[in-house]
Amino acid sequence: MKNKEIKILGMASAAFSVFMVSGWSFFETMIRCKNKKKQTKKQWFRLSHTTINHPRYKFEKEYEEGKAWCREQYMQDCYIKSIDGLLLHASYLPAKKAKRFVILCHGYKGSGFGDFAYIARFLHENECNLLFIDQRCCGESKGEFITFGAKEQHDIREWAYFVSERNHAKLPVYLYGESMGASSVLMASGHKLPKEVRGLIADCGFSSMKAQLRDIAANWFHLNFVELLLFRVDLFCRFFGGFAMKEADAAAGLKRNKRPVLFFHGEKDTYVVPKNTKYNYTLCTAPKEILIIPEARHLCSAYEAPELYRKKLLEFFNRYDG
Numbered sequence: 001m002k003n004k005e006i007k008i009l010g011m012a013s014a015a016f017s018v019f020m021v022s023g024w025s026f027f028e029t030m031i032r033c034k035n036k037k038k039q040t041k042k043q044w045f046r047l048s049h050t051t052i053n054h055p056r057y058k059f060e061k062e063y064e065e066g067k068a069w070c071r072e073q074y075m076q077d078c079y080i081k082s083i084d085g086l087l088l089h090a091s092y093l094p095a096k097k098a099k100r101f102v103i104l105c106h107g108y109k110g111s112g113f114g115d116f117a118y119i120a121r122f123l124h125e126n127e128c129n130l131l132f133i134d135q136r137c138c139g140e141s142k143g144e145f146i147t148f149g150a151k152e153q154h155d156i157r158e159w160a161y162f163v164s165e166r167n168h169a170k171l172p173v174y175l176y177g178e179s180m181g182a183s184s185v186l187m188a189s190g191h192k193l194p195k196e197v198r199g200l201i202a203d204c205g206f207s208s209m210k211a212q213l214r215d216i217a218a219n220w221f222h223l224n225f226v227e228l229l230l231f232r233v234d235l236f237c238r239f240f241g242g243f244a245m246k247e248a249d250a251a252a253g254l255k256r257n258k259r260p261v262l263f264f265h266g267e268k269d270t271y272v273v274p275k276n277t278k279y280n281y282t283l284c285t286a287p288k289e290i291l292i293i294p295e296a297r298h299l300c301s302a303y304e305a306p307e308l309y310r311k312k313l314l315e316f317f318n319r320y321d322g
Helices: 002-030 036-041 048-052 056-072 120-125 152-166 180-188 209-220 226-241 250-256 275-283 306-320
Strands: 076-081 087-093 100-105 128-133 173-178 197-203 261-266 288-293
Touching (some): 002 209, 076 152, 100 180, 152 180, 173 180, 288 306
Parallel strands (some): 100 128, 100 173, 173 197, 197 261
Antiparallel strands (some): 076 087
16 A cells, blocks of 8 residues: 555656646746856747847848947946846946936847847937946846846836936936836836836837747747646746746736836737737826837837837927926
8 A cells, every 4th residue: 555655656746747847948948047158049049930020130230230339339337236136237328418318128138239229329319328228137237037027127127216316417217128128117117216217118018927928838839738837937936036927017017107108019020929019008097109110020110110210219208308
């Protein structure tokens, strides 16, 4: 009898291990950063969704020229400590006769000089002081886990106060996010922010971590039993990352936010599908505007329709600079 019980316990333990291991591999791929230098070599980055949605796919010249311009500028290194003790880095580029500050929040495993390569020069030439933040676990910022906005929203809030404390002229401040950065900005909007923060710009943001991972698991990797997979991933996030997936949800921030929001999305985006921004837009009770660019893929609206995109940005600034 005892041997039978031991056998049953052994089989149950083995089944549980198999059940958890499949979730662990997805967690390791999507959330944990083991070696930042090797991130771009991961096989999943070669999936068609990531390839055709990157600006290089159609706008390589403009993308590389923008990155080169960013690298050529003399920028000041800035550092803060996150609320959970991580050293976070940003690069600051002041403008002559600045009219405003813009905090640039890049996307998942991205960089400010990459995600904002094409629009940064335009912003700077239009009298914007720019703060390119390195999201946790990216660039020179420390961290082991990318949390899809759960903790990044608090980092952005801290950067907003960092700028506010040095903003002696009380210039207006804008939070401008792309992809995961856009979602994090929307999440941050529900927290207390400096009064100088006048508006938010969200380009291709997802609605929640759970929704985005569900879409990736089902449509990129064609995995089955996605809800069970996400249950396991959430357990690992809680146990190892110190956060719950439900904390990375733009809905809570948008329902509390009172600052105006300018939404952008590419209609042909298959990385973060447009329904995310449309959903975020419906939740937003503050003054808002949405622009869906036909033919644009992920973060390509500024490339696909540059004149319209830039016009909307300047109109937004002029309307809310005060």
